[in-house]
Amino acid sequence: MKWIWIVGGTLVLIVAIIAIVGGMLPQSHHATRKARFRQPPERIYAILAGPPDWRSGLKASGALPDGKWWEQDSHGQKITFELAEDRPPSRRVVHIADKGLPFGGTWTFEIAPEAAGSIVRITEDGEIYNVIFRFVARFFMGYTSSIEGYLRDLGRKFGESIQIEA
Numbered sequence: 802m803k804w805i806w807i808v809g810g811t812l813v814l815i816v817a818i819i820a821i822v823g824g825m826l827p828q829s830h831h832a833t834r835k836a837r838f839r840q841p842p843e844r845i846y847a848i849l850a851g852p853p854d855w856r857s858g859l860k861a862s863g864a865l866p867d868g869k870w871w872e873q874d875s876h877g878q879k880i881t882f883e884l885a886e887d888r889p890p891s892r893r894v895v896h897i898a899d900k901g902l903p904f905g906g907t908w909t910f911e912i913a914p915e916a917a918g919s920i921v922r923i924t925e926d927g928e929i930y931n932v933i934f935r936f937v938a939r940f941f942m943g944y945t946s947s948i949e950g951y952l953r954d955l956g957r958k959f960g961e962s963i964q965i966e967a
Contacts, residue, residue, distance in 0.1 A: 816933075823932030823939075829906075830929070832944035835922035836952045836963040842912040842919045846890035848958060849910055855958040856951065869898055903931035908948075921955065923948045 838845060848855065853862050853872060861873045865881065873879045885907060886894035893910040906927030913920045925948055929935040938944060949965050956963035 819936045820932050823934075823936035826932075826935050826939055828928050828930065828935070830927050830938075830944050831924070832927070832948060833922060833924040833967070834945050834948045834952060835920055835966050836956065837915070837918065837920050838956070838959060838963065839918040839961055840959055842890040842914050845912050845919050845921060845955070846893070848955065849893055849912075850887075850889070856954045857957075858950070903934050904929045921952065923951060 853859055858875050859872055860875050860877070862870060864870050867883075869881055869883045871879050871881050880902065881898040883896050883898040884893070885896040886892060886909075891912050894907055895910070896907045897905045899905070904927060906925060909922075909924040909926070911922045911924070913922070925944065927944070929938055952963060952965055
């Protein structure tokens, strides 16, 4: 019985420390990464604006009224998005439209032409409201892991090996 109290108390203490540290971290973050592709901006933009069936970890997606859409990840979580800005073929800003999530924010896609193709920069301006998620994002996942995965998936879509840069 004593061991149960010790283990239980230790777990409560660990969760409390994680919550305290998470609460001390800023709610907002800014993260950006870029990669070069051998594709023209128009081709990259068409893929980004089209169905997201090329992305790993995405189980399903669908259109909603008012130009919004939803995406469901491989863990079953559905998120609703809306287009905040659209300037083909150079810029696209996507906003998380769900208000009840423990996170939110925007992703800005900038596509710049260069001699060999294009540079794609993705910038995340996010907020993490839940202090436990904030701790996990900062110390375990990193703020750029989703961006880097997105860029790698885009490279796979085009059959290209890419280098991700800050």
